[in-house]
Amino acid sequence: MRWIWIDRILELDPGRRLVAIKHVGLGEDAVQGHFDATDGLGPDRPVLPAPLIIEGMAQTAGVLVGHARGFREKVILAKISRAELDADAHPGATLRYTATLDRIDDAGAATSGAVDLLDPAPCAPGADPRVATAPPAPAVPIGRVDLVFSHIDHNRAGVEFPAHNFVFGESFKTLLRVSGLEGET
Amino acid sequence: MNRDEIFEKVKEVLVDALGVDDDEVTPDASLTADLGAESIDFLDIVFKLEQAFGFKIPQGELFPENVMDNPEFVQDGRVTDAGLAALKERLPHADFTRFESDREVTKVAEVFTVDAVVNFVERKLAGVQA
Numbered sequence A: 001m002r003w004i005w006i007d008r009i010l011e012l013d014p015g016r017r018l019v020a021i022k023h024v025g026l027g028e029d030a031v032q033g034h035f036d037a038t039d040g041l042g043p044d045r046p047v048l049p050a051p052l053i054i055e056g057m058a059q060t061a062g063v064l065v066g067h068a069r070g071f072r073e074k075v076i077l078a079k080i081s082r083a084e085l086d087a088d089a090h091p092g093a094t095l096r097y098t099a100t101l102d103r104i105d106d107a108g109a110a111t112s113g114a115v116d117l118l119d120p121a122p123c124a125p126g127a128d129p130r131v132a133t134a135p136p137a138p139a140v141p142i143g144r145v146d147l148v149f150s151h152i153d154h155n156r157a158g159v160e161f162p163a164h165n166f167v168f169g170e171s172f173k174t175l176l177r178v179s180g181l182e183g184e185t
Numbered sequence B: 001m002n003r004d005e006i007f008e009k010v011k012e013v014l015v016d017a018l019g020v021d022d023d024e025v026t027p028d029a030s031l032t033a034d035l036g037a038e039s040i041d042f043l044d045i046v047f048k049l050e051q052a053f054g055f056k057i058p059q060g061e062l063f064p065e066n067v068m069d070n071p072e073f074v075q076d077g078r079v080t081d082a083g084l085a086a087l088k089e090r091l092p093h094a095d096f097t098r099f100e101s102d103r104e105v106t107k108v109a110e111v112f113t114v115d116a117v118v119n120f121v122e123r124k125l126a127g128v129q130a
Helices: A050-068 A168-180 B005-019 B041-053 B081-090 B105-111 B114-129
Strands: A008-013 A017-023 A044-045 A075-085 A094-104 A106-116 A139-151
Touching: A008 A050, A008 A168, A017 A050, A050 A075, A050 A094, A050 A106, A050 A139, A050 A168, A075 A106, A075 B041, A075 B105, A094 B041, A106 B041, B005 B041, B005 B114, B041 B114
Parallel strands: none
Antiparallel strands: A008 A017, A017 A094, A075 A139, A094 A106, A106 A139
16 A cells, blocks of 8 residues: 555545545654745745656555546646645645546546645644644635546557456555445455 | 637547647648547547537547548559549538649548538537528
């Protein structure tokens, strides 16, 4: 599960919508040293690199697209149509990815996605961060990531791909199962 | 919807899908050579046209695949008469005037101009209304 950038799937509306979350951890290799240059705290307050937020959405949307066709298709991220992120994700925060399936056919699929940030311990301006009296902040929308996926077996251009589905190994199916959304298959 | 309105909507789709500027999307601009479209962009463009105009585009209708896989259609890297006839039949919305004098198979994608897309949408809308 080393290249899985979503921790749990919260909601699956087959063929329509999938919601997943990702907790950002200080101990993650990818976070180490990836400092936020904008808040002046430098490497002491690292962030999850933005490309991995896009990857998180790609996995969220990719599972939705794969599930829609029973995981028979090899679903490959082909294009990032749009990626806008307005805020950083620091350790301790949770990212929530909501992917919506806009279009799917034999050739591929298009998805749109919303990225929200949930901070369990907000430091509102003027609040004393040592006193945890304030309720957690509501989810804040921080960006949108729209993607296009290719069902590569239908877009071969003369190239042969391996017969087994190398995109959907056990990891994503396991994630669906442990999230309580798919039975033992 | 008249042709100008179709053109404006097609332009919006192409600006969005290809990340090009408004003024680059001229009627005779080639999607590949002038606007930098790659194969996956065609899939994206098809999706966005469907959303913009509210019709379905079956795979291969706007941008056919595999026509040039037929050995009768290509000889020494150039499209044969039979190949050209097949292309024209599959792509009534495209203008082959420029391509006909050259016929180099690698340049066949250049017949996909902005105008060809507008023609395609125009025919499609006429068909839907018929």
